[in-house]
Amino acid sequence: MNDELEAGFAGELPHEDYRCGLVALAGRPNVGKSTLLNALIGFRLSIVSPRPQTTRHRILGIANSDAGQIMYVDTPGLHRGAKRAMNRSLNRAVRSAISEVELAVQVIEAGRWTDEDEALYAALAEQKLPRLLVINKVDLSKDKTALLPFVAELGSTHHFDAIHYVSALKRKGLEQLQRDILSRLPVRPPVFGEDEITDRSERFLAAEMVREQLMLRLDQELPYATTVEIEQFNDRPDGVAEIHAVIWVERDGQKAIVIGQGGAQLKAVGSAARRHMERMFERKVFLKLWVKVREGWVDDEAMLKKLGYTD
Template structure:
């Protein structure tokens, strides 16, 4: 643990829950502030399935960002219920609730998050993301007024998570609302997640980005081996689970080319993340109904929302 005496007397440390419906840019926002990818991203909704802690530390504060799955009304399967529980439980015992919305788009899922926020304790911040993509910037103020009429926010920031617009001011404000206290984690930590977890998430990210609309939601990744050899080469064996044999064939692709590309893309990022040469092996296995089986979900790590 780093000695707090290295920092200012008014050093602050606390939790910020990053909340919103699926695909509004929560993970992108956290990654940009951290300056490193901790949560995976894609253009598809529900990319984030777990609560992921991102740790930001500077001379003034340590902000513990809790990146959450997107909250959504439709709970068709057990995995959807898990994601909603993981996100909702993150609202308790945090210092700041950061609500992220996508420009002027507004859906029933946004309304659901706002309902939950109105009953939650703690400072509340609204971040209107992707304003750089709006054709008519004048639409932003009426949209903000509509949201703030329904919930009392302590601060509002329009900006862009991808471009980094207004994130410095957002970070300064978040730090002011954290309680004074020591570091919770050493200053060089960026997440509390294990390297095995990060490896599985990187593989799943490449799946999300390379496949169609249905298959990513029927797939998950389990790391069966994560081991350095005596030459310092990291061997990772990843098992991709799907629900039907047809999905398996699509992921493998003609002559195994799609699976090879997924592996190549994941390996490149792994070598940078783990600062090591990586030997990555991937297999695809059919496990019927895994996404709607509570026991299977727990065995795959989908049980950390409590």
């Protein structure tokens, strides 16, 4: 990624102190990285659900200001005990991302430090990167002073260049975090235009919006081994984006869950996803969904590569 981005640095600095760089948002599953990314860039880019491992791909989100351009890399949650090929692929994606950035932001949940947090800290330390600690979800702590002993103990055994207390959901503490991040990035011109928010295609975002609705509407019923593939994405002459998507599962029983009685569940997922697409893509969308079974796709390296699960 760095080689591609370096090739994009061109032109003069908007002003002599303008800064630009790549910043990884990393953490164990379900600490709020995607909510934080969306809050930092001011746009709902990364999908969000209560379930761990909602984020399965690296997603670049761009925050522009007069002071500089921050290119945030939202990563999957680093987790231990990754027995299936997809889980191992997600962990490789995290480690690859943190090897390519100028600064790492480790996100944790207020008052909690787990073995997975420790594993990520060790991976960041190996890269010898400047790193910030973001303690998220502080709005859930009734007594904020109770965090002080936790942070003191953590700081006695772990090194961070700075610690920030934030609530990504309530958008608290983000301005100071952004200023601190910018101050640590190199002085250089922007890579992307001021109106760009990501390098991801509409095709990729469409698949993510279908997957988000599956997670929100099925919750614990949704099989972990579920993903979405866009088979067709065409702009018709009438200006409508026609999108055909396949929802992959591993077993027939899982297919029945996704479709629902009389197809009601699948219809609801499609309707909600289409509305989100129309808002994001700013045009009408015709969305057609299918559910297909492929046993063991989560452990099929060729299938994972086809679906975009790469380092």
